[in-house]
Amino acid sequence: MSEKRTEISELGEFGLIDQLAKGALIKNPSTLKGIGDDGAVLDAGDQVTVVSTDLLLEGVHFDLAYTPLPHLGFKAVAVNVSDIAAMNAIPTQITVSLALSNRFSVEAVQALYEGIYAACEQYGVDLVGGDTTASRSGLVISVTAMGQAKKEQLSYRSGAKENDILCVTGDLGAALVGLQILEREKQVYLSNPDMKPELEKYTVVTGRQLRPDARMDIIHELRELGVVPSSMIDISDGLASEIFHLCKASGVGATIYEDKLPIDKQTFDTAVELNLDPITCVLNGGEDYELLFTIDQKDFTKLEKHPDVHFIGHITKAEEGKFLVTKSGTAVQIKAQGWKHF
């Protein structure tokens, strides 16, 4: 056969999605927003319904060698709740589909659900359905989350305007550094099963990797403070990559400042120990599930004193590009280098 074969790696994940999304014609008036944001937005009368879905595969997204099943269940829910949060909506329901090989006992599945239900409890969501099936190989978890918001409360990726302030919650890079530690200790264990993994001094970074928290606390606080971010995205692929998504969707540029980027001391020290550049971890580390958002300058005073919101830069015109101003005052162009699955 002489049919053309294009490797998926040639397009990349986002290129593939862009290409496939071209066929997605909107026919229903209730579809307010389809592909292209953290969640889809469906009209539901007074409120809108926000929908997001994630697929997690053993060997690709998690390694059961060091991932406790309750943590995995929690994380599978949290990453979807984080997408709902990134739309500035309140999560309400989830569905969970599982594919299980006979390697898994009922007790193992129960341990997984322990984490799923703990996350349901923490985020106030109801598990309302799913599908359970056999798998010939590894564990597959597919979660879909739905949330509610008023239309005027939604924050899309596309709403950032020039002079808006760029904010991030929490601290960044911890999940990537945690993953490196877990991988290192796994290799140590595999080469000598009598060695006990040394993880005590890395609980912050490994905890962030294994059991990240969706920042619903921030969403609720923003509501109390009367702040609706002009744009928002959750940091799943890395800060640099998310800045690119946000700037592209909003048609703007951005300048951020190295000395404003939040990093935990343990993340910094562990990165140095691993010979990784801490700032690279902050810029390109994925899976922190913190929020990146923009606010109008008039909202600054409302958030100024918030201990967990950091003002890392501002939005510029698109033609000004995307820059990081280093501690020494040099402006370097930001490259989007997020997680690459393909």
Added chain:
Amino acid sequence: MSEKRTEISELGEFGLIDQLAKGALIKNPSTLKGIGDDGAVLDAGDQVTVVSTDLLLEGVHFDLAYTPLPHLGFKAVAVNVSDIAAMNAIPTQITVSLALSNRFSVEAVQALYEGIYAACEQYGVDLVGGDTTASRSGLVISVTAMGQAKKEQLSYRSGAKENDILCVTGDLGAALVGLQILEREKQVYLSNPDMKPELEKYTVVTGRQLRPDARMDIIHELRELGVVPSSMIDISDGLASEIFHLCKASGVGATIYEDKLPIDKQTFDTAVELNLDPITCVLNGGEDYELLFTIDQKDFTKLEKHPDVHFIGHITKAEEGKFLVTKSGTAVQIKAQGWKHF
């Protein structure tokens, strides 16, 4: 370790789901119906939103040796639309998540989406999101469908009442017989790659297996006729299994009649050719995605002349059990023997 290990096969798929579902506490007033029907039902003001999700794995749910990718894409959407139909709701949106190994080219993924979009077109649904990721082994497809209905239009599994008439749409057993043919021809091909599969005379049964249609036509017709089924379920696991689900949820029994069971001539002839009992194929064959529903006797005249609705029996008291009356007049107990994944 002396921890207890229970094999999933000991509980079975439904046993496992029952056990896990016990932890699903409903906290949100918008959750009208959680686990336990074809779809979850969420309050959305005037209307309700119905949500359903399915996970399809290569090697478990489909075999790419004989499944054209556009058909597979169509089917992945159709089986979810069928769940929305089974709630008597109108599907409006879907999300599609894919896990792909590097075995798949961009062209292959496009072929899959060709079928997905064909189904979107046919059922009037919008593709609004999803997730695309790498897979180390086979193709994984996870689809979530959402639909709309007015509360009073919904048909739950639990609404069947004594003396209601049991109806099925279309004909049954074709998808199972089609699968047997496809498996047979695959084996022939594997043992001699020069042999061309003989599939011309089996297009009805193989078509039903490869590209089943969700019966949205029936749902729209029921609305036009002013009939709201008192209960409904789609036939994914087999008629006998679905009768069990419906009777259990409604707290009733059922009697069906062998001579009323609809079977296509090609299904019948092919079953005989394969040394399968045609009635067993009708009772236990899965994946036909026809609808099983009950109507109040007063609605009978409205449907009486419908060419594609068959009246196969009636609902009885729970203590009367579930029986099939054979052509010779003998009542035999129905056994639920659907698809077993585990």
